[in-house]
Amino acid sequence: MELTDIWFVAITVLWVGYFVLEGFDFGVGMLLPVMARNETERRVMINTIGPVWDGNEVWLITAGGATFAAFPEWYASLFSGFYLPLLLILLALIVRGVAFEYRAKRDSMTWRRRWDACIVAGSFAPALLWGIAFANIVRGVKLDARHEYVGTFWDLLNPYALLGGLTTLALCATHGAVFLALKTTGEISGRAAVLALRTGVAAAVLAVAFLTWTQIQGGTLGTVILSAVAVLSFAAALGAIAKGRQGWAFLLSAVAIGVTVISLFAVLYPNVLPSTVNPAYSLTVENAAATPKTLGIMTWVAVIFLPLVLLYQSWTYWVFRRRIGVGDIPAHH
Template sequence: MSLETFWFALVAVLFVMYFVLEGFDFGVGMLLPFLGRRSEPDGDKRRRLLLTTIGPVWDGNEVWLITGGGALFAAFGGWYATMFSAFYLPLFLILIGLIVRVVAIEWRGKINDPRWRAWCDVGIGLGSWLPAILWGVAFANVVRGIPIDAEHQYTGGFFNLLNPYALLGGLTTVLCFITHGAVFIALKSHGAVRDDAQTVAWRLAIPTAAVAAGFLLWTQFAYGKGWTWTLVAIAAVAAVVMVIGAYLRREGIAFAATCIAIAATVGLLFAVLFPNVLPSLTDSAYDLTVANTSSSHYTLVVMTWAAGIMTPVVLLYQGWTYWVFRQRLTIDRIPEAGGLPLREEVPVK
């Protein structure tokens, strides 16, 4: 295996890790207003429990995106440049969503004011729904290809990216992430929240499997190779197991299945793409490939040594974090809302 191929595979693995781990974070954020309804007496405690399920890990999960983006920039500068210029608006909106989500999660408990927390919940929802949709749209367009000229410049517009295949990709990621999040909440909680999450997971399981199956088959028939049927089969079996696990309320089995299904789906997108990294709809001669966008051999050698040293450290640390915070949560363990007092309650000196 050449270093170029190795780094293409490694970039794929980094994005697989990101979508599997950050996927349930997005799902929790999207489910926040549904599993923590304000009309319920314990609505605020429910929302805080949901955020606590991802509290120790959500920022660590985002490291995979930073690492994936950095690896893409360093190993395939031409791919990075063309893709980021072509997808400037979608990626900008994803970045805004992620920033708003980070700020909302971190600042939600800083002021003891229901209105403040309500606005933060809006930010968490926006920062979860927007990336969940746009990541699917972006990656589907990478597989489908975009108008690129001989100078590897994007010649289309924003609405070129909103084609039926890309929109189906966005719907697939939204449904997969929200189902993934519901199963994760059930796995991490006890009591009424767990029951409600299991119900949501079961209701979403079949629609999610159906939409994902449509996207997988479209991808395979339009862009796939003979051996990539293996990834389609793995994703299909995992989806069936997810549906059965959700029906039986076995969230452990269902969560493992959603992880495998998401990993196989993202792996399929990279597999059908190779050896291209960004096809050109203008002329196949203008395709961006692993060979014509990679960095120098020396750069890839240095990166390989750095990755070989640091990747096991990151995996061990993140695995340890999940192990330490493996316990289930209940509402009675969530303290009353605290933080800074309401502004009008601050005594005047």
């Protein structure tokens, strides 16, 4: 296997980690006005992701940095062509992060509600826009012979991409509800389980439609099998949550999201950004890659430091593994 292939796989793994971990973050944020009935329950929900949400975003930073270093041509074409949606995602993530830190700075219900609205919007927008962006990457965009995007913003809002956005939105909402069922106690956990089943049905329908459309466009036997595994895992997750087995439900939901991301990258390979103008203009793992020396240095850096990052993040989740409920929330000051 060439270094270019290894780094394509590595970037795939980074995006899998991002969508699996940040996915439930987005879900919890979106469900804040739906699940919580009072300020104490809102604090319970926010505290379930409080210790980990910023660490989960490291996967996004690493994926972006790895793309820039390993496939600079891909990075340049992607960030120029998808400038507006990526800017909206960045702004949403900034507002969301500020909201987590500032909502408790004043003892004012109006103040907290405004920041809660920022958390909801900052979770909703990335969950939707990432699906639209990745659907366009798989489908292909208008690249010319110089690998420059020659389309418009509205070209990105095609039916396939919008279906991809709705799919990731529904999957994140369900993943977040399953996480809440696992991480909380009492009434919140019960309501989260019920909501996970309701949103899960919609997510399953959207996912089947999106993955089927993806396979029709350019699937192989291998990607069809991956898509089937993703759908079956998600169905099993809904079955587990219905039986009250929240741990298994969360694990299977994570598997479903991870395998879905892998299947999209498998459909994309060996392209990294197909051209709908002319297939010869497409960016591939070969013509978009950095020099072999650069890839070699990156590989050694990843081998040394990636295990340390994984160990640290695993330790964080272990430390904050306990379920929480309204009884664990002190009086607000």
